[in-house]
Each structure stands twice: as structure tokens, then as C-alpha cells.
Amino acid sequence: MHLGEFLFLLQGLKWTVILSAIAFVLGGVGGLAVALLRTSGVPLLERVTAGYISLFQGTPLLMQLFVVYYGLALVGIRLNPWAAVSVGFTLHASAYLGEIWRGSIEAVPRGQTxxxxxxxxxxVSRMRDVVLPQAIRISLPATIGFLVQLIKGTSLASIVGFTELARAGNIVSNQIFQPLLVFxxxxxLYFLMCWPLSLFGAHLERRFATPAR
Incomplete structure (x- = not known):
């Protein structure tokens, strides 16, 4: 493998990191809204958000990306690959983070509320000052675990032609015919991204579980 081909892989790595960051941040904003609505005590809002979560947890991520890119085009909404994967992964992340944070909010001792x-x-004051600080602490290990899954899931973005790390590897492999080396x-590269996060999540889980022993 020549330097130019390795640099092409690093370019794919860059887009993997950017896509993961966008999906995690925007999905986090949406996930917080979902979690708050899911625990609002308003039956209609709780049912709607429960259905939203079930939709994204009950269908493959690959199909979700396919629907966003190709399905929206059928109704006249055409997104380029970058916009399509950003929207698809953000919606996916908001559903999963919303459910994680919903569970964390409900795990806060009722006496606090x-x-x-x-x-x-x-x-607003109750959630901001009492519930959410404790819920965030509870949710951190699971949130980091989901981030690891999100990073690995970006490899599916190639379904719409987005060139992230996995697709870059496939392109280079087809050029130099050395799939074992390339992949x-x-x-x-995936391991170097995910392993430190996994270790950090495990460390937080052990740390937060210590007082409960």
C-alpha cells in the first residue's frame, strides 16, 4: 500500500469521526427532548414518543438510511449522501439516546422528585437542578456504549454512496487487490477509535457502581 492510499483511508476516517460527532450531538439534543416527553406524564406525548422509539429500535439501521435517502426522493425530497446519512443517523441516535435517558430519569429516586x-x-427547575444531573451520571456508561456502536454503525453509510472509513477501505482494496491488508x-483504525471509549465506559460503570456495594 502506498502513502496516497493510506491517506485516502485517513480521509475516510475523518468523515467517520465527523458523521459520528454530528449524529451524537444532534441525536443527543433530540434524545433529550424524547426522554423529557417520554417522562412528561402526558399520556399522548408518552405514547407518541414510545412509538417513535419503537420504530427506530425495531427496524434495521440499514433500512432507515435506505428510506431517508431513497424513500424521500420518491416524494420529491432529494438529499445528497452527506445530508441523508446525517439525518438518518441523527434520528437513529435520538431514539436510542432518548430511551437510555428515559430510563436514567426514571432511575432517579422518587424521593428526590x-x-x-x-x-x-x-x-424546569426540578429537571435542571435535581433530576437531570443525577440522570446524566446514571446514563453515562450506557451513553458511551451507544457512542461506540454508533461509530461502528457509520460503516452502513456506504449504502447511499457516502465515503466513510469502511467504503474508503473497499475502494482501496479494489484498486490494489490486497483486501486482508486494507481491511x-x-x-x-476502528479499534483505535472504539477501544478507549469502551475502556472509559467500563471505568465509569465500575466507579458509579462502587457506592451501591
């Missing part, structure tokens, strides 16, 4: 009611705290390097 009751105490905030006794202090006459409004909903060995691709695998190492």
Missing part, C-alpha cells in the same frame, strides 16, 4: 415538589420547584488497517 417529591422533595423538589415540597420545595415548590417548577418543572486489517481499517479494523485497527
Amino acid at each position: 417529591e422533595a423538589s415538589h415540597a420545595l415548590s420547584l417548577g418543572y 486489517g488497517i481499517v479494523g485497527i
Whole structure:
């Protein structure tokens, strides 16, 4: 493998990181909204968000990307590959993070909410100052675990022609006919991204579980 081909793989790596970051950040914003609506106590909102979560958890990510790119084009909404994968992964992340954070909000001891009611705290103040800080702590290991899955899931973006790390590896492999070498390097690059995050998530899980022993 020549330097130019390796640099092409690094270019794919760059787009993998950017896509993962966009999906995680925007999906996090959407996921927070989903989690708050899911725990709002308003039956209609809870049913709608429960259906939203079920839709994205119950269908393959590959199909979701396919629908966003090709399905929307059938109704006149044409997105380029970059926009399509950004939208698809953001929706996917918002559903999963919404469910993770919903569980974390409900895991906060009920006494905390009751105490905030006794202090006459409004909903915004109660969530911002009492519930969410504790829920974020509870959710961190699972959130980081989902980020690892999200990074690996970006390899499916090639379905719409988006050139991330896996597709870059496929292109280089077809050029130099050395698939074991190319995908060995691709695998190492994925490992270098995901392994530190996995270790960090495991560390947080052990740290937060210590007081419960």
C-alpha cells in the first residue's frame, strides 16, 4: 500500500469521526427532548414518543438510511449522501439516546422528585437542578456504549454512496487487490477509535457502581 492510499483511508476516517460527532450531538439534543416527553406524564406525548422509539429500535439501521435517502426522493425530497446519512443517523441516535435517558430519569429516586415538589420547584427547575444531573451520571456508561456502536454503525453509510472509513477501505482494496491488508488497517483504525471509549465506559460503570456495594 502506498502513502496516497493510506491517506485516502485517513480521509475516510475523518468523515467517520465527523458523521459520528454530528449524529451524537444532534441525536443527543433530540434524545433529550424524547426522554423529557417520554417522562412528561402526558399520556399522548408518552405514547407518541414510545412509538417513535419503537420504530427506530425495531427496524434495521440499514433500512432507515435506505428510506431517508431513497424513500424521500420518491416524494420529491432529494438529499445528497452527506445530508441523508446525517439525518438518518441523527434520528437513529435520538431514539436510542432518548430511551437510555428515559430510563436514567426514571432511575432517579422518587424521593428526590417529591422533595423538589415540597420545595415548590417548577418543572424546569426540578429537571435542571435535581433530576437531570443525577440522570446524566446514571446514563453515562450506557451513553458511551451507544457512542461506540454508533461509530461502528457509520460503516452502513456506504449504502447511499457516502465515503466513510469502511467504503474508503473497499475502494482501496479494489484498486490494489490486497483486501486482508486494507481491511486489517481499517479494523485497527476502528479499534483505535472504539477501544478507549469502551475502556472509559467500563471505568465509569465500575466507579458509579462502587457506592451501591
